[in-house]
Amino acid sequence: MQVAAKRLAEAKKAGTLPDDVDIDPTDPRAIANYYADAFMDDARLLGIKVVLDAEAHPHRLPRPTKYIDHMIAMVQSLIDRGHAYQASDGVVYFDVSSWPDYGELSGNTIAALRSGQGGRVDMKTQTVKKNPADFMLWKPDASHLMRWPSPWGEGYPGWHLECSVMARAILGDEIDLHSGGEDNIFPHHECEIAQSRGTTGCDALAKYWFHTRHLMVNGGKMSKSSGTFFTIRDLLDKAASPAAIRLELIRTHYRINANFTMQGLRDAQKQIDRWVRVATWLETHAGIQRTTDDPGPMQCALVEFIAAVSDDLNMAGAIGAINVGIGEMSIEAPPPVGTASSTWHDELVALRAMDSVLGVLELNTSGGGDETDTADIDALIAARREARDNKDWSRADELRDELLAMGVAIKDGDGGTTWERIVQ
Numbered sequence: 240m241q242v243a244a245k246r247l248a249e250a251k252k253a254g255t256l257p258d259d260v261d262i263d264p265t266d267p268r269a270i271a272n273y274y275a276d277a278f279m280d281d282a283r284l285l286g287i288k289v290v291l292d293a294e295a296h297p298h299r300l301p302r303p304t305k306y307i308d309h310m311i312a313m314v315q316s317l318i319d320r321g322h323a324y325q326a327s328d329g330v331v332y333f334d335v336s337s338w339p340d341y342g343e344l345s346g347n348t349i350a351a352l353r354s355g356q357g358g359r360v361d362m363k364t365q366t367v368k369k370n371p372a373d374f375m376l377w378k379p380d381a382s383h384l385m386r387w388p389s390p391w392g393e394g395y396p397g398w399h400l401e402c403s404v405m406a407r408a409i410l411g412d413e414i415d416l417h418s419g420g421e422d423n424i425f426p427h428h429e430c431e432i433a434q435s436r437g438t439t440g441c442d443a444l445a446k447y448w449f450h451t452r453h454l455m456v457n458g459g460k461m462s463k464s465s466g467t468f469f470t471i472r473d474l475l476d477k478a479a480s481p482a483a484i485r486l487e488l489i490r491t492h493y494r495i496n497a498n499f500t501m502q503g504l505r506d507a508q509k510q511i512d513r514w515v516r517v518a519t520w521l522e523t524h525a526g527i528q529r530t531t532d533d534p535g536p537m538q539c540a541l542v543e544f545i546a547a548v549s550d551d552l553n554m555a556g557a558i559g560a561i562n563v564g565i566g567e568m569s570i571e572a573p574p575p576v577g578t579a580s581s582t583w584h585d586e587l588v589a590l591r592a593m594d595s596v597l598g599v600l601e602l603n604t605s606g607g608g609d610e611t612d613t614a615d616i617d618a619l620i621a622a623r624r625e626a627r628d629n630k631d632w633s634r635a636d637e638l639r640d641e642l643l644a645m646g647v648a649i650k651d652g653d654g655g656t657t658w659e660r661i662v663q
């Protein structure tokens with residue numbers, strides 16, 4: 240919060256905050272709202288479903304500060320059940336020795352944690368705790384920037400508490416799936432489990448845990464100084480569509496580190512542009528009967544796609560399956576009219592079924608302030624064709640430049656004009 244406040248204060252002084260942002264850098268709630276809104280804007284652009292759903296159901300995207308009463312109630316219930324205690328420094332801690340299952344997720348045993356503590360922890364805090372691994376539930380601190388009244392004095396909750404409390408309030412005592420980054424496994428998720436189960440008495444907090452590995456950039460850690468730190472805005476400014484960013488981020492199996500590269504983003508953009516062209520072709524010819532009732536390339540791809548996704552979310556395999564199907568589509572001309580009962584609509588349905596998992600076809604827009612989408616590009620290309628037909632070469636060149644400025648390169652061929660987005 241301090242870092243964020245400092246950054247905002249600097250940006251305000253330098254005049255680099257957007258015009259419509261008027262924020263008091265000393266107000267922690269204003270800072271939190273500012274960053275939460277920025278996150279949600281980006282998430283909306285990328286079509287992240289939980290954020291889109293929250294527009295109709297705001298309680299699905301809860302804010303911890305609205306659940307302080309629930310947190311206090313959980314701390315009290317842990318004390319009542321003998322899993323928590325207030326130490327001589329006034330802080331309420333979870334007593335890990337009261338919870339034999341501590342370590343069930345991460346494999347860390349209390350004994351191993353004790354021997355591993357060494358000099359890394361603040362000895363003053365350690366001496367008041369019953370066990371070195373005991374973690375904070377409530378800290379009284381009347382001088383803290385954000386504080387609330389509680390039975391243990393004015394202060395603030397331990398940071399593990401919010402997820403346990405909000406999950407329970409909204410989803411119930413036991414949930415199906417809990418996800419997070421691998422760095423959350425310990426201590427965060429381990430502590431969540433202990434608190435939640437210690438309160439609910441259930442056998443589990445979540446039936447399944449889903450942890451993704453780190454996101455690397457150019458094979459290394461993201462860093463501002465080496466130029467490998469990108470925001471979503473930076474990438475959109477390079478003319479990547481939100482769809483391409485999405486595909487580049489999901490194309491790797493979640494159990495291995497994802498490696499983001501600009502070349503990967505360009506490749507993702509090329510793939511999606513090709514998928515969109517196939518989808519458009521299928522929409523145009525959806526009513527035409529095929530020459531055979533055998534499954535076409537998209538229906539065959541769908542079978543492989545489902546098999547891959549069902550195999551521990553093998554997204555690389557799933558994306559490969561689409562690309563095989565797409566590669567077998569010939570879309571240079573309308574399809575021959577057949578007499579089969581199957582139409583090209585069946586193929587379109589299969590492609591859309593795959594996209595219902597990936598969520599990219601509708602997001603292949605410029606994503607920036609101007610809502611340039613495929614239809615706009617097609618309209619400009621049609622206008623350019625008309626100009627050329629009328630031998631109005633300067634108008635045709637103007638339109639080509641306009642497209643280039645939008646990050647769209649065009650190519651004239653025998654079958655007409657094709658285009659591709661150029662990610663810079």
Ligand SMILES: [Zn+2]
Nearest residue numbers: 402403427431
């Ligand atoms: Zn959490």
